[in-house]
Structures are given as C-alpha cells and as structure tokens.
Amino acid sequence: MGYRVAVIGATGNVGREVLNILAERKFPADEVIALASSRSTGKEVSYGDKILKAKNLDDFDFTGVDFAIMSAGSTISKEWAQRIGATGCIVIDNSSYWRYHSDVPLIVPEVNAHVLDAYMANPKRQNIIANPNCSTAQLVVALKPLHDFARIKRVVVDTYQSVSGAGREGIDELWNQTKGIFVNDTATPGKFPKQIAFNVIPHIDVFMEDGSTKEEWKVMAETKKILDPKIKVSCTAVRVPVFVGHSEAVNIEFENPISADEARDILREAPGISVIDKREAGGYATPVESVGEYDTFVSRIREDNTIENGLNIWVVSDNLRKGAALNTIQIAEALIERGLLARKAA
Known part of the structure; x- marks a missing residue:
C-alpha cells in the first residue's frame, strides 16, 4: 500500500520535473495526481510511462491525499497551503511564501x-514544510559538512543563476534573443531588465532599501535558518545566459583551521555531493554537467590566504532538481524513512 501524491503546478517547469523524479526514484505512490489552474486543466503531462491529464485545483478534494507538492508560486501557496494542510495532507511548498514563517520548517x-x-x-x-530557494539549497548542502568540522563564521557567495530559475519565460527569452542576434534582430528585454543573451545581469528579484536584491536577501536569511543563525552571509546574485544549472563562487571563513585537503576529503564523504576537483583544464564541474543529476558538485577547493582559516569553493547544481523538484521529494522521503507519516491511502 503506497501513498497518494498531488503535484500542484504540474504543467510548469518544476512541476514536470517533480513528476519525472517521482518516477525515476520509484517513490512509493499508489496514485499521483496532476493539478493545475483552470486554464491548464486537461493538459497532458508525463509520469514515468504514464500520461496524466491535469485536473483543476479549484475543484479537487484533498481528503485522503498524503503529500501535496506545490510548485505554482507564492500566490497559490498563500491561498491554498493552509486549506490543504487542514485536511491532514502534508504540503511541501516550493514557493518563497512560507519559508520565513517561524512555525514552518x-x-x-x-x-x-x-x-x-x-x-x-x-x-x-x-x-x-517549505522548500528553500534554489541557490540556498545547493549552498547549504556544500557548507553543512564543513561547518560541522570547523564552524563557519562568514560566507561570501556570488551566484551565477540560469534563466530556468525565472521559469519558461526566462528560457524562451534567452533562446529567442540568441537566435535573433544571429540574424541582426534587436534583443528586446521582456522577462529580464536587460538583454540576457551574451550578457550577465547583476539583478534577480526586486531591490531592497539597503541596495540588496530580494534574491540576495533570501540566500542570507535561508542559510541562517537552515544551517546556523550565527553565520554571517553576504551574497551577490547574477543572472547568466545558461539554460539550466546554477553556479556559485563561495568564500568561507571558519572559526577553526581547515585545509583544502581536509575539506576535499570531508566533502567526498558527505551525502548529496560529488567532488570534481582536478587542478587541470576541465578538472571542475560546470552547469552543463549538472543537468539531470541529483548531486551538488563541488570544485576549485583551495585555501584563501588573505584571511585566517579561509577556503574558496565552486558549487554547481541543477536548479530544477536539487534547487526545487528533487529537494521536495527528498523531504517526503525523509518523512517516510523517519517513520513520521502513516499511509492514509487504501
């Protein structure tokens, strides 16, 4: 007897990836239900070797559903999460809406x-249960084992985020601008504030009063909530002309000594991490290699001699997977593995 799983936002980029990963990992589901807005009702999506037709979220009864994986944006999460949770269903939310509530993990x-x-x-x-920002997820996976060994004081991270983080519109804009430039069309910005093809944009989400963007604030706030509130975090978030895969250049200051060799050995043994760190041309991970992979890749591990107990690392991950879809499913798996959720489905 398995679980009943509802995927909300099943026709979007992340929702489709959720369905793919549920099938790939053979999640113990008796039934998977694709849900979407009224305008997407009836659209077909793949789940393993099956085709599901999206049902209307507005009309769906969540009684008897074990997990609702939400990937439909903050507005839908705000409106629906508590209502779904009140039925006894566990809501795992991909949006930013619930991340900063003190009573939501x-x-x-x-x-x-x-x-x-x-x-x-x-x-x-x-x-x-909230799922973190895509950049935060891969960052804390890499930081956690190092923090356990030497205690992190401060992190400075520059993110290089792919256009898929902005949804289908972001992917389409990069594709259309790239094609257009080759035939001398004007690369008119739409989803992004400036041309994204053959360019980088140091601006993701809205600007805040201190000059940071909301994306940069998210990385700071979420790292503290997930890992350790004492860690100081500074972030610069940059959109780059890459379709899938976020990269991060991370500078870490520790309380206690840690060498590059020690860090490399620790990361090799850590869950969810693959270390690719050869000091030669091509001996490191890039976004292209991360696409479709579960692991977070760590490369360019080296000591920073400008500070005491400092390291630099390069972190790459598939943002649609570990940064979103995969992590939600791993949360559901963790609930099951820890014996925290009894099956309701008959």
Missing part, C-alpha cells in the same frame, strides 16, 4: 532533516 534533508521530528510531533502544526 525550511528543510534540506542532507542538512536539517532532524527538524522534521519535532515538527511532526507538534499537534498544532499546519502540515506545511
């Missing part, structure tokens, strides 16, 4: 799955 299973134990034991829980 923000989970990356390789880092803080233990938080789920206390949450599920709380009879007043809302049955909502």
Whole structure:
C-alpha cells in the first residue's frame, strides 16, 4: 500500500520535473495526481510511462491525499497551503511564501532533516514544510559538512543563476534573443531588465532599501535558518545566459583551521555531493554537467590566504532538481524513512 501524491503546478517547469523524479526514484505512490489552474486543466503531462491529464485545483478534494507538492508560486501557496494542510495532507511548498514563517520548517534533508521530528510531533502544526530557494539549497548542502568540522563564521557567495530559475519565460527569452542576434534582430528585454543573451545581469528579484536584491536577501536569511543563525552571509546574485544549472563562487571563513585537503576529503564523504576537483583544464564541474543529476558538485577547493582559516569553493547544481523538484521529494522521503507519516491511502 503506497501513498497518494498531488503535484500542484504540474504543467510548469518544476512541476514536470517533480513528476519525472517521482518516477525515476520509484517513490512509493499508489496514485499521483496532476493539478493545475483552470486554464491548464486537461493538459497532458508525463509520469514515468504514464500520461496524466491535469485536473483543476479549484475543484479537487484533498481528503485522503498524503503529500501535496506545490510548485505554482507564492500566490497559490498563500491561498491554498493552509486549506490543504487542514485536511491532514502534508504540503511541501516550493514557493518563497512560507519559508520565513517561524512555525514552518525550511528543510534540506542532507542538512536539517532532524527538524522534521519535532515538527511532526507538534499537534498544532499546519502540515506545511517549505522548500528553500534554489541557490540556498545547493549552498547549504556544500557548507553543512564543513561547518560541522570547523564552524563557519562568514560566507561570501556570488551566484551565477540560469534563466530556468525565472521559469519558461526566462528560457524562451534567452533562446529567442540568441537566435535573433544571429540574424541582426534587436534583443528586446521582456522577462529580464536587460538583454540576457551574451550578457550577465547583476539583478534577480526586486531591490531592497539597503541596495540588496530580494534574491540576495533570501540566500542570507535561508542559510541562517537552515544551517546556523550565527553565520554571517553576504551574497551577490547574477543572472547568466545558461539554460539550466546554477553556479556559485563561495568564500568561507571558519572559526577553526581547515585545509583544502581536509575539506576535499570531508566533502567526498558527505551525502548529496560529488567532488570534481582536478587542478587541470576541465578538472571542475560546470552547469552543463549538472543537468539531470541529483548531486551538488563541488570544485576549485583551495585555501584563501588573505584571511585566517579561509577556503574558496565552486558549487554547481541543477536548479530544477536539487534547487526545487528533487529537494521536495527528498523531504517526503525523509518523512517516510523517519517513520513520521502513516499511509492514509487504501
């Protein structure tokens, strides 16, 4: 007897990836239901060797559903998450809406799955679990084992984020601008504030009063909530003309000594990480290699001699997978593996 899983936003980029990964990982589901808005009702999506027709979220009864994986944006999450959770269904939300609520856990299973134990034991829980920002997810997977060894004081991270992080419109804009430039068309910005083809844009999400963007603030706030509130975090987020895969240049200052060799050995043994770190041409990971992979890749591990106990690392991951779809499914798997959710489906 398996679980009943509803995928909300099933016709979008992340929703389709959720369905792919559920099938790939052979998630113990008796039934998977594709849900979407009224305008997408009836659209067909793939789930393994099956074709599902999207049902209308507005009309769906969540009674008896074990997991609702939400990938439909903050507005839908705000409206629906509590209503779904009240039925006893566990909502795993990909949007940013619930991440910063003090009573909603923000989970990356390789880092803080233990938080789920206390949450599920709380009879007043809302049955909502938040998934972090795509850049944060891969960052904390790489930081966690290093933090356990030498205690991190400060992190400075520059993100190089692919256009798929902005959804289908971002992918289409890069594709159309790239094609257009080769035939002398004007690369008119639409989804992005400036031309994205053959360019980089140091601006993701809205600007805040201190000059940071909301994306940069998310990385800071979420890293503290997931990993350690004492860590100081500075971030610059940049959109780059890459279709899939986020990259990060990370400078880390530790309380205690740690060498590059020690860090390399620690990361090789850590869950969810592949170390590709040869000091030669091509001996490192790039976004292209990360596409379709579950792991977060760490390369360019080296000591920073400008600070005491400093390291530099390069972190790459498929943002549609570990940054979104994969992590939500790993949260559901963690709940099952830790014995925190009994099957409701008959």
